[in-house]
Amino acid sequence: MQKRGYFITSEGPEGAGKTTVMNLLGDKLKEEGYDVVMTREPGGIMISEKIRNIILDNEHIMMESRTEALLYAAARRQHLVEKVQPAIDAGKIVICDRFIDSSLAYQGFARGIGVQEILAINKFAIGDTMPDKTILFDIEPSVGLARINAHKNREKNRLDVESLMFHEKVREGYLSLADQYPERIEVIDASCSVETVLEEVYKVIKSQLEIIR
Numbered sequence: 001m002q003k004r005g006y007f008i009t010s011e012g013p014e015g016a017g018k019t020t021v022m023n024l025l026g027d028k029l030k031e032e033g034y035d036v037v038m039t040r041e042p043g044g045i046m047i048s049e050k051i052r053n054i055i056l057d058n059e060h061i062m063m064e065s066r067t068e069a070l071l072y073a074a075a076r077r078q079h080l081v082e083k084v085q086p087a088i089d090a091g092k093i094v095i096c097d098r099f100i101d102s103s104l105a106y107q108g109f110a111r112g113i114g115v116q117e118i119l120a121i122n123k124f125a126i127g128d129t130m131p132d133k134t135i136l137f138d139i140e141p142s143v144g145l146a147r148i149n150a151h152k153n154r155e156k157n158r159l160d161v162e163s164l165m166f167h168e169k170v171r172e173g174y175l176s177l178a179d180q181y182p183e184r185i186e187v188i189d190a191s192c193s194v195e196t197v198l199e200e201v202y203k204v205i206k207s208q209l210e211i212i213r
Contacts, residue, residue, distance in 0.1 A: 003091045004088060004089070004091065005088040005090065005091045005092045005094060006093045006094070006132050006133075006208070006209065006212060007084070007088055007096070007130075007131045007133075008093065008094065008095045008096070008131060008132065008134075008135070008205060009095075009096045009097075009098065009131040009133075009134045009135070010095070010135045010137065011098060011099070011101045011105070011134055011135070011136045011137070011185075012136055012137030012138065012139065012144075012174065012190060013138075013141050013144050013167055013171050013174070014141075014144050014145060014159060014170075015139065015143070015144025015145055015146070015147040015148040016137035016138070016144050016190040017137060017139075017190055017194060017197065018097065018135070018137040018190070019040075019097050020194060021190075021194060021197050021198050021201055022038075022095055022097060022135070022201070023038065024194070024198050025095065025201055025202060025205065026095050028198075028202060029093060034093050034209070035091070035093065036093045036094075037083070037084075037087040037092050037093070037095070038095050039079070039084065039094065039095070039096050039097070040096065040097035041076060041079060041096060041097065041098040041102065042055055042056075042071075042072055042075035042079070042098075043075070044079045044083050044084075044096070045078065045079055045082050047075075047082075048075040048076075048078050048079040051074060051075040051078075052075060054071060055068060055071050055075075056157035056159065057157075057158065058157065058158050058161070060158060063158075065111040065112075066113060069103060069107040069111075069113060069118055069121060070121065072102075072103050072107065073103065073121045073124070073125040076099070076100070076103075076122065076125050076126060077125040077126065080125070080126055084096065084129070088129075093209070096131075099131055100119075100122045100126060100130070100131075101134060101136075101174065101177055101185070103118050103121075103122055104118050104119060104122075104177055105170050105173035105174045105177060106170055106173070108173065109169060109172065109173025109176065110166050110167075110170045115173075130184070131184060132184075132208065133184060133186065133205065134181075134185045134186070135186055135188055135201055135204065135205075136175075136178055136185050136186065136187045136188065137190035137197070138174070138187050138188065138189060138190055139171075139189075139191050141167035141168050141170070141171055142164060144167070145164065145167065175187070186204050188200050188201055188204075
């Protein structure tokens with residue numbers, strides 16, 4: 001019987017460093033012989049990357065919040081059925097930069113649409129597929145935004161120019177989700193060095209992978 005894969009997602013406010021750390025984690029696991037698929041949301045495949053360009057375009061500041069939420073859900077659905085689920089079914093480890101919790105924190109909580117409303121939209125998109133483990137990179141929004149401004153080569157999108165209050169609400173939303181789903185969501189202090197954060201994330205993920213072996 002084919003062994004089911006393992007689905008890991010990374011979440012956090014802007015500038016938390018999750019993409020850097022999770023890419024390093026993916027490389028480390030590959031070196032250890034794990035079959036790892038790295039991907040991201042919105043994006044990961046052609047259709048979803050095109051939707052990403054629409055969502056994050058700095059010229060689209062007039063985008064209404066429910067339109068934004070629906071576009072994220074659409075990109076998520078296509079990405080799930082085309083890339084994520086087939087990899088899980090094939091027994092691979094999937095590491096995805098953002099998933100449903102981003103929509104719950106950003107659109108549900110910070111935009112004020114409502115967490116349950118966003119959850120309903122996304123349950124239609126993903127069905128019963130949820131991450132096995134989610135790493136939440138927690139950082140003060142002011143620190144994360146300062147990192148972004150100092151990183152000249154980083155992509156600056158429509159969400160980066162939101163107010164500090166908006167980003168504080170995003171963080172509040174994430175921490176609320178962590179309280180709600182403590183067995184799935186592991187909170188990591190992302191204000192530490194990349195090496196320290198990577199070590200903490202590695203410990204969490206390796207302990208989970210040892211359980212399912």
